[in-house]
């Protein structure tokens with residue numbers, strides 16, 4: 001199977017299901033997209049590298065899902081609606097079965113969110129997957145990191161920490177194996193390898209929330225990006241953080257570490273003024289996504305956590321940094 005046969009067989013689909021937004025898809029020098037007139041184009045790229053972002057033995061179907069999911073999550077965090085994506089793929093070999101499974105995971109998620117593959121590039125090399133997503137958002141409605149205001153409530157979709165616990169179990173870390181136990185791994189691994197991009201919630205929050213981002217490198221560290229960009233501080237109420245059943249048995253310091261520093265959660269973290277509480281609740285219902293108020297934003301700087309006993313202490317994040 002040559003390069004062009006590979007593309008035709010696995011990534012080029014016979015019909016264009018999105019004629020309104022995709023004038024031309026895979027096969028020409030460029031794809032031609034038609035955004036809604038007057039809307040802004042939202043663009044984001046995320047790369048997954050073997051050994052760094054995933055284990056070499058990960059199932060190809062899960063990898064196809066995750067590669068697109070982490071990109072769609074960025075559109076969600078901006079409040080954008082997907083238009084399409086490109087796929088740059090570096091492969092050690094043209095393995096037909098592997099490619100079929102990868103494409104299955106990729107297209108299942110793409111179809112679920114009406115986000116067609118419109119182009120890409122394919123080369124031989126170490127396994128590396130780079131996706132660029134394009135979406136659209138109405139001007140003034142994008143959920144920017146610099147838009148948090150003192151007095152805002154702080155919210156989180158879903159819950160954090162399970163992907164991190166899965167990772168620690170797979171690494172055989174003592175505290176994780178001793179307290180969660182390996183039987184929990186199958187379910188937790190789903191959270192690590194098959195994250196759910198919160199697109200419907202992000203769309204529903206556009207024009208309602210102030211600032212938002214998707215939590216990929218740890219809740220506390222990622223919140224730090226909003227605080228720095230907006231020039232504000234925040235307090236997280238640890239008692240308000242949703243705790244997954246598998247995390248309940250963990251020693252408190254490790255539980256809090258999973259919740260606040262976890263990574264790979266792909267939940268939305270956002271701020272909204274108290275006057276929008278009903279609108280936020282309505283967005284959660286409309287998108288069938290759990291949303292929890294977990295703290296507040298204040299004038300000043302830095303992040304504090306408030307413990308169940310009411311004491312506040314500064315929290316210095318240990319989010320993931322590739323070059324730290």
Ligand code: ADP
Pocket residue numbers: 007011012025026027028029030087088089117118119120121122
């Ligand atoms: P060019 O030489 O113009 O860069 P290529 O030969 O790399 O074009 O690709 C041919 C066509 O196939 C282009 O339309 C390109 O977007 C598409 N394509 C290549 N690789 C992929 C891929 N992995 N997924 C989707 N489309 C791809």
Ligand code: MG
Pocket residue numbers: 120121122
């Ligand atoms: Mg090319």
